[in-house]
Amino acid sequence: MSRSPYLRKVNEALHHVIAGEVERLKDPGLGFVTITGVDTSPDLRSARVYYSVLGDEAQHRETEAALLRASPRIRVVVGRQVRLKFLPELHFELDEAIERGRRMEEILRRLREERDEGVGAEGDTPGG
Numbered sequence: 001m002s003r004s005p006y007l008r009k010v011n012e013a014l015h016h017v018i019a020g021e022v023e024r025l026k027d028p029g030l031g032f033v034t035i036t037g038v039d040t041s042p043d044l045r046s047a048r049v050y051y052s053v054l055g056d057e058a059q060h061r062e063t064e065a066a067l068l069r070a071s072p073r074i075r076v077v078v079g080r081q082v083r084l085k086f087l088p089e090l091h092f093e094l095d096e097a098i099e100r101g102r103r104m105e106e107i108l109r110r111l112r113e114e115r116d117e118g119v120g121a122e123g124d125t126p127g128g
Contacts, residue, residue, distance in 0.1 A: 029066035047088040050095035
């Protein structure tokens with residue numbers, strides 16, 4: 001992640017501009033996508049753009065392809081709206097943190113259900 005206050009500000013500016021431009025894209029392959037973060041390299045030559053998308057695996061692939069197609073256009077918009085020494089190459093990456101969070105919630109839900117079922121079973125036995 002950001003190593004300096006300057007990079008943090010760059011990341012915030014890029015995030016704002018990229019998210020706004022993605023909202024304006026009219027690509028039919030673009031699913032319900034959210035830009036979740038940007039991490040710019042210290043030399044400002046490249047930026048990882050993290051996104052999440054709702055849908056199945058096919059929708060994820062279509063959205064990835066749509067973002068790749070739109071990358072040059074988004075980069076031009078970034079160049080117009082954000083003053084930087086270098087215009088970073090944009091690399092879109094699926095943000096898997098949301099999916100990991102869902103999996104953790106599912107695991108915790110199952111553990112609670114198993115615990116609750118175990119407590120109910122123990123209460124049925126005499127002396128338990």
